[in-house]
Amino acid sequence: MKIAILPGDGIGPEIIAQAVKVLNVLGESFELESAPVGGAGYAAHGHPLPEGTLALAKAADAVLFGAVGDYQYDNLERQFRPEQAILGLRKNLGLFANLRPAILYPELAGASTLKPEVVSGLDILIIRELTGDIYFGQPRGVRECPDGPFKGQREGFDTMRYAEGEIRRIAHVAFQAAQKRDKRLTSVDKANVLETFQFWKDIVTDVHKEYPDVALDHMYVDNAAMQLVRAPKKFDVMVTGNMFGDILSDAAAMLTGSIGMLPSASLDANNKGLYEPSHGSAPDIAGKGIANPLATILSAAMMLRYSLNRAEQADRVETAVKKVLAQGLRTADIHEAGTTLVGTEAMGDAVVKAL
Amino acid sequence: MKIAILPGDGIGPEIIAQAVKVLNVLGESFELESAPVGGAGYAAHGHPLPEGTLALAKAADAVLFGAVGDYQYDNLERQFRPEQAILGLRKNLGLFANLRPAILYPELAGASTLKPEVVSGLDILIIRELTGDIYFGQPRGVRECPDGPFKGQREGFDTMRYAEGEIRRIAHVAFQAAQKRDKRLTSVDKANVLETFQFWKDIVTDVHKEYPDVALDHMYVDNAAMQLVRAPKKFDVMVTGNMFGDILSDAAAMLTGSIGMLPSASLDANNKGLYEPSHGSAPDIAGKGIANPLATILSAAMMLRYSLNRAEQADRVETAVKKVLAQGLRTADIHEAGTTLVGTEAMGDAVVKAL
Numbered sequence: 001m002k003i004a005i006l007p008g009d010g011i012g013p014e015i016i017a018q019a020v021k022v023l024n025v026l027g028e029s030f031e032l033e034s035a036p037v038g039g040a041g042y043a044a045h046g047h048p049l050p051e052g053t054l055a056l057a058k059a060a061d062a063v064l065f066g067a068v069g070d071y072q073y074d075n076l077e078r079q080f081r082p083e084q085a086i087l088g089l090r091k092n093l094g095l096f097a098n099l100r101p102a103i104l105y106p107e108l109a110g111a112s113t114l115k116p117e118v119v120s121g122l123d124i125l126i127i128r129e130l131t132g133d134i135y136f137g138q139p140r141g142v143r144e145c146p147d148g149p150f151k152g153q154r155e156g157f158d159t160m161r162y163a164e165g166e167i168r169r170i171a172h173v174a175f176q177a178a179q180k181r182d183k184r185l186t187s188v189d190k191a192n193v194l195e196t197f198q199f200w201k202d203i204v205t206d207v208h209k210e211y212p213d214v215a216l217d218h219m220y221v222d223n224a225a226m227q228l229v230r231a232p233k234k235f236d237v238m239v240t241g242n243m244f245g246d247i248l249s250d251a252a253a254m255l256t257g258s259i260g261m262l263p264s265a266s267l268d269a270n271n272k273g274l275y276e277p278s279h280g281s282a283p284d285i286a287g288k289g290i291a292n293p294l295a296t297i298l299s300a301a302m303m304l305r306y307s308l309n310r311a312e313q314a315d316r317v318e319t320a321v322k323k324v325l326a327q328g329l330r331t332a333d334i335h336e337a338g339t340t341l342v343g344t345e346a347m348g349d350a351v352v353k354a355l
Numbered sequence: 356m357k358i359a360i361l362p363g364d365g366i367g368p369e370i371i372a373q374a375v376k377v378l379n380v381l382g383e384s385f386e387l388e389s390a391p392v393g394g395a396g397y398a399a400h401g402h403p404l405p406e407g408t409l410a411l412a413k414a415a416d417a418v419l420f421g422a423v424g425d426y427q428y429d430n431l432e433r434q435f436r437p438e439q440a441i442l443g444l445r446k447n448l449g450l451f452a453n454l455r456p457a458i459l460y461p462e463l464a465g466a467s468t469l470k471p472e473v474v475s476g477l478d479i480l481i482i483r484e485l486t487g488d489i490y491f492g493q494p495r496g497v498r499e500c501p502d503g504p505f506k507g508q509r510e511g512f513d514t515m516r517y518a519e520g521e522i523r524r525i526a527h528v529a530f531q532a533a534q535k536r537d538k539r540l541t542s543v544d545k546a547n548v549l550e551t552f553q554f555w556k557d558i559v560t561d562v563h564k565e566y567p568d569v570a571l572d573h574m575y576v577d578n579a580a581m582q583l584v585r586a587p588k589k590f591d592v593m594v595t596g597n598m599f600g601d602i603l604s605d606a607a608a609m610l611t612g613s614i615g616m617l618p619s620a621s622l623d624a625n626n627k628g629l630y631e632p633s634h635g636s637a638p639d640i641a642g643k644g645i646a647n648p649l650a651t652i653l654s655a656a657m658m659l660r661y662s663l664n665r666a667e668q669a670d671r672v673e674t675a676v677k678k679v680l681a682q683g684l685r686t687a688d689i690h691e692a693g694t695t696l697v698g699t700e701a702m703g704d705a706v707v708k709a710l
């Protein structure tokens with residue numbers, strides 16, 4: 001089994017190093033190979049997703065990704081900016097299913113800005129479609145406005161779109177995920193306004209026939225954003241498109257107050273995947289040794305489970321993370337009075353020891 | 356001055372009745388005329404926005420709107436569904452600027468699902484563009500997928516678009532609103548992915564040159580959704596497009612926990628406007644006399660201020676609402692131990708008395 005390691009920018013290298021340490025003590029013979037991505041890719045090879053990096057990612061059985069983005073790349077032309085690497089990897093590897101758990105560990109209930117009774121025990125899984133929608137739809141650009149009161153002016157435009165097969169395959173992923181959990185799926189759309197999402201709703205409803213054991217409901221995206229704030233624990237699995245998923249999954253992550261704890265997986269049709277923490281590259285704290293490596297370590301656990309067929313090892317890693325939390329170890333982002341403040345490396349070492 | 360009164364469905368008629376009571380005691384000689392809209396419009400004239408209703412709204416100086424939607428209209432074809440009336444009014448009246456304050460009254464801090472220290476004193480103004488974006492962009496529909504791996508399948512599609520003049524005029528509204536407040540404006544976009552919103556960002560940046568006294572920052576929509584949960588009090592005025600504004604303004608409203616308190620205004624280029632509560636038609640509690648009329652009464656206050664040039668009367672109404680809250684009167688949605696539970700009519704009467 002070959003794993004591509006793409007540390008990226010900012011805190012990426014530090015947190016990835018801890019996850020690599022964890023992988024190395026599992027006693028498995030994984031082959032790990034690193035390559036630069038994001039700003040680091042641009043600095044080394046003039047492109048955020050250098051050819052060699054993409055080739056490595058394609059050849060590997062799974063990709064472990066840190067984070068990308070740093071101040072010095074902010075003013076590059078868009079095609080060279082670090083985040084283009086993420087979009088490029090998703091598209092080129094066909095990673096259409098983004099799984100983002102929003103879990104609030106009981107020990108960290110205080111970290112949330114929401115009242116404990118509203119969020120303690122929170123365990124939502126958001127499934128975001130990742131290679132369609134307005135992210136990649138053509139045509140797009142700036143053109144002359146063809147009609148209406150602004151005719152003749154410049155206008156920016158993009159195309160939202162979802163083909164039937166694209167909706168079907170993400171719906172299958174979502175129903176199957178719900179079957180392994182509380183068997184409730186909320187499909188989030190804007191069918192009252194958008195043709196794309198009326199179509200989405202119709203197809204999801206059709207796929208539901210194959211999963212009679214799952215309870216399906218449909219919710220408008222504006223209402224979903226409200227319900228996430230009002231009563232997030234009512235959700236089990238949510239499925240939605242690329243754009244709405246971008247917004248809702250970040251809102252859901254922030255409900256926990258501990259985004260430094262949340263992993264994510266982006267899977268293709270064969271469960272090959274890219275795994276990355278839900279948080280960003282945090283350039284303001286890069287190199288200080290204080291970043292939380294747990295989201296990356298938990299991303300490695302997801303990788304063991306979904307792409308490397310090592311469910312038992314995944315369980316071991318997740319149990320080890322729970323153990324260090326129970327021991328009271330905390331990085332700065334989740335530190336509270338009465339707990340022990342540790343740095344990135346010490347947290348990684350503690351997980352290794354707990355294994 | 357002529358005011359079109361459009362009660363609509365569900366709790367609409369009950370809450371509008373209280374706002375009308377309030378308008379009637381101000382000692383102004385407004386001419387009020389009612390017409391059916393939404394499901395009531397469909398029931399009376401076969402269309403959610405009957406011709407007579409639209410004509411009345413066009414002829415009036417301002418529109419006071421209740422809410423639309425009820426169970427029996429849920430399965431109508433989309434063009435006949437109640438919410439089409441809202442979209443039709445916005446488009447036909449050119450109501451491009453939607454102002455949605457998210458204010459947490461100190462007395463109601465407990466109603467929020469967020470911790471009091473995170474939200475008490477919250478006072479954000481979200482300005483949402485309302486007649487452009489993917490809501491109205493053409494072409495849209497279901498077609499045969501023209502290319503890519505899903506070629507030949509059916510696909511749903513929509514067009515996102517903003518013309519330069521459309522962005523300029525909403526940016527002016529936003530900068531001017533910020534000038535009257537804390538002089539900070541956050542423009543929310545997704546310039547890292549969407550051409551429409553890279554264009555949006557460029558134009559807003561350009562308009563900023565005319566408002567050097569306002570501090571402008573740009574934020575991605577996913578980050579904005581997170582920051583609303585993490586530290587909402589950091590925002591002063593936010594401006595964004597129709598689709599992102601739909602999601603963010605509802606999330607922001609729900610932060611207060613008291614959406615029954617939040618008014619909204621939708622203005623055209625001459626400050627003619629439509630005023631409605633931020634909440635919906637709540638058909639489950641319609642006719643029970645328990646709905647909160649304060650959002651509608653506060654919407655009437657916004658109408659006095661923005662469209663009818665009666666700022667003093669607007670102040671009077673807002674002060675009266677604060678007074679009844681201070682008296683401890685609460686409808687069921689905001690009721691807590693130690694306060695006095697009252698119904699819709701009693702709440703309206705209390706505001707009248709406080710005037």
Ligand SMILES: CC(C)[C@H](C(=O)O)[C@@H](O)C(=O)O
Pocket residue numbers: 083086087246547548577
């Ligand atoms: C960096 C950006 C292009 C990306 C997205 O919008 O998908 C990010 O926000 C994410 O959610 O992974």
Ligand SMILES: CC(C)[C@H](C(=O)O)[C@@H](O)C(=O)O
Pocket residue numbers: 192193222438441442601
């Ligand atoms: C009912 C619907 C069409 C409408 C919208 O999406 O604009 C509503 O959600 C709103 O925010 O007023």
